[in-house]
Amino acid sequence: MTTNRFVAPAPGCNDMIDPEGATLSYGYGSAGAVHLWTVMIEHSDYRVTSTPFADWYIPPDASLRAYVGAKFRLHVTGALLLYVRNGFSYGDGEG
Numbered sequence: 755m756t757t758n759r760f761v762a763p764a765p766g767c768n769d770m771i772d773p774e775g776a777t778l779s780y781g782y783g784s785a786g787a788v789h790l791w792t793v794m795i796e797h798s799d800y801r802v803t804s805t806p807f808a809d810w811y812i813p814p815d816a817s818l819r820a821y822v823g824a825k826f827r828l829h830v831t832g833a834l835l836l837y838v839r840n841g842f843s844y845g846d847g848e849g
Contacts, residue, residue, distance in 0.1 A: 792818055801826070801837040
């Protein structure tokens with residue numbers, strides 16, 4: 755699950771390795787933090803977490819929640835939550 759974690763495989767891919775620290779550095783709920791997370795989500799095809807999106811330690815404003823709801827599907831695998839961008843495959847081969 756950590757393959758290419760620190761090196762973005764393609765131009766435009768996000769390489770954030772400390773999301774909570776990044777959020778704190780901008781100030782939770784600030785315009786900078788909202789922009790940071792919006793760009794990160796817009797450039798992600800998959801998100802793996804153990805916490806539902808609405809509970810992430812980020813400023814998930816209404817537009818970002820709506821974006822994730824419209825663009826990603828949630829798959830639960832044990833304790834992990836996998837958010838998969840629409841049109842991208844998941845481990846069971848569905849697209």
